[in-house]
Amino acid sequence: MGLPDPLAQQVLHITKLAGDKIMAIYEKDFAIYEKQDTSPLTEADLAAHHVIVDELKSISELPILSEESADIDWQERQTWQQYWLVDPLDGTKEFIKKNGEFTVNIALIDGGKPVMGVVYAPALNKAYVGIEGKGAWTEQDGELTAISAKVHSAGETWKIVGSRSHQSPEIQNLMAQLDGGTELVAMGSSLKLCLVAEGEAHLYPRLGPTSEWDTGAAHAVATAAGAKVxxxxxxxxxxxxxxxxxxxxxxSVLNPFFLVSA
Structure with missing residues (x-):
């Protein structure tokens, strides 16, 4: 069974092509790069970027805003009703640490809102897809599983997505306002938003810097799954x-602080 939207199916395929390019570099010994000008991260990022841009141009005439081609003038950008928002490789620390929690992200933005998004974690062989008005799914080995955000129940421990490092006073303040116990769920990259989308966490407060391409695709997944951003x-x-x-x-393409909630 495929996705209920042919365009989303094509975008899922594109994220996997980009993921293949990333994994070819990720599986190398990073030490071989020490005497070269490029880093494995830069090489993987650009390889994924080029695949995504070429493939999107083959199926759509919409403009593309990618982290790797972000210097598009605001005068031009503000005229866009619809466009593709791309982060070819999100989770640079995760890539370098080789913990697998990095992602390829493609979102379709319409009128300032993410209406479709695909987040693919190639090392985990897992994708998240969200389509406005149609639902959200995980996809693994060709199997689609519907997902939905899980509302917190009275007496239940609050599961909060956070950083593996120490928590800021602002996060501590938020946690203090919740009734009952709290449990921190650590995850890298845009997968943090996806944890709320698939009901593995109730809240993801983000009180650090992010850019629009970091969140667009996973935002679409979260809202399609019934969460709010x-x-x-x-x-x-x-x-x-x-x-x-x-x-x-x-x-500016920088996001304000935000909260993903079920």
Whole structure:
């Protein structure tokens, strides 16, 4: 059984082609790069970028904003209604540490909103797909499994996605406002948002810098799975009226702090 959207199926295929390019480099001995000008990370990033751009251009005439080609003038960018938002390799620390938690990310943005996204973790052989109005799935070995965000139940421990390093005072403040115990779930790259999408965590507060390409695809997965992705005010982290996180609405491509919640 395929995805209920031929375009999403094509994008899933493209993320896997990019993943193959990344894995060819990831599986090498990184020590061989010591006397070269390029790093394994740079080589993998650019190889994935070129595959994605070439393949997207073959199926669509929409503009493409990628981390590796981010110097598009705001005057041009602000005229875009629809465009592809791409991070060819998210999770640079994870790639270098070889822990497998890095991803290829492609999102379709329409009117500032991610309406379709694919996040593929090639080392884990696992993809996440979200399509607005149609649902969200994981895909592994050709098998699609529907996923949905899991609402916190009274008395249940709050599972919060966080960094493996120490937690900031702002995160501590948020956790203090929750009823009941809290448990930290550590994960790398855009997979953090996907943990909320598949019901493995209730909240992912992000109080550090991210760019729009870091989040677009996983944001689409999260919202298609029933989660919310909203702007986070550290003074009022659990504001029920917080605005949705949006894309390409300003010159800077940096995101504000945000909260992914079921």
């Amino acid at each position: 909203t702007v986070l005010d550290p003074e009022n982290p659990l504001d029920p009226d917080a605005e949705a996180l949006t894309y390409n609405q300003k010159e």
